[in-house]
Amino acid sequence: MNKIGYPCINYSIGCKPDSSFILRNYSKKRFLYVTRKNLECLFKILEFNLKNNILFFRISSDIIPFASHPICNVNWIKEFKDLFEEIGYFIRKNDIRISMHPDQFVVLNSENKSVLKNSIRELIYHAEFLDALNLDEKAKIQIHVGGLYDDKDLSIKRFIKNYNKLPEIVKRRLVIENDEKNYSVKDCLKIYEEIGIPIVFDNLHHEVLNNGEDIREAMIMCFKTWQEKDGLPMIDYSQQNKKKRRGSHAETLDPKEFRLFVEKVKDLKFDIMLEIKDKEKSALKALKILKELNIIRKMKINKNNR
DNA sequence: TCACGTCAAGCAGAT
């Protein structure tokens, strides 16, 4: 077990990296203002994380509002070149792992041409964002396989066909995650065998939808899909919210349950994204547990880390 | 300051 992370937002700092506005209020001025705020907040979060030894972070897809929408004609990479350089340098220098997770509207296996077109635009935006930070191939973009359309085999074939159409800047970063309704680890492996795409393991999805593999077995299967150039395998870890329906994420990390999980897989090498509602709070709880169990390496303090 | 209607985008399952 290597790095601990949490997704998109931080509740301790008092800024938001995913502010937006509604489409009809779009203006260049507004776009530039919100985007700058988001990027500056991202930097603050990463600094907070480093101080706390949280070295894995998922950047919100909303960081650049309407980035893939036709209305956005601002060259944001150029406009924020300095900020991108500064943040990117900080990430690289401190060996922070980054991922992104485009939202549900990205459906690479869609039967609908315009859905596919929008999905590809969105994926290109994500890739360009990570490229602007000058991050290597270990920074990943994770998506689900998509819809079933009443024919899983055909839908998998369509995923592969459309994957092969993607530009290289997307392909090198794209990874797929098992989901809780449509595509299990086994289904993802089928796709891996065709195109070599790495698989992000999600434990809660696996609990809900699996083919009888236990968690450790499934993790090892997924981990084999990651090559050296992809970096350590990533997993999404979450716990069931006992008050809500199956698959809902817990409000905060249950230490006991987390310890049990860790004991099962502590010899494996991977980075872990905690999909728990209270974000950095649970990441800190998890780190504390890993330290107690003597699993995580001692924090590297780098005084001059900017 | 607060209530509440609305907000780019997909899909599947529940109601």
Add this chain to the structure above:
DNA sequence: ATCTGCTTGACGTGA
């Protein structure tokens, strides 16, 4: 037919 969840309710108008 409409609502809900998904990684995350937030934006914004009008009173």
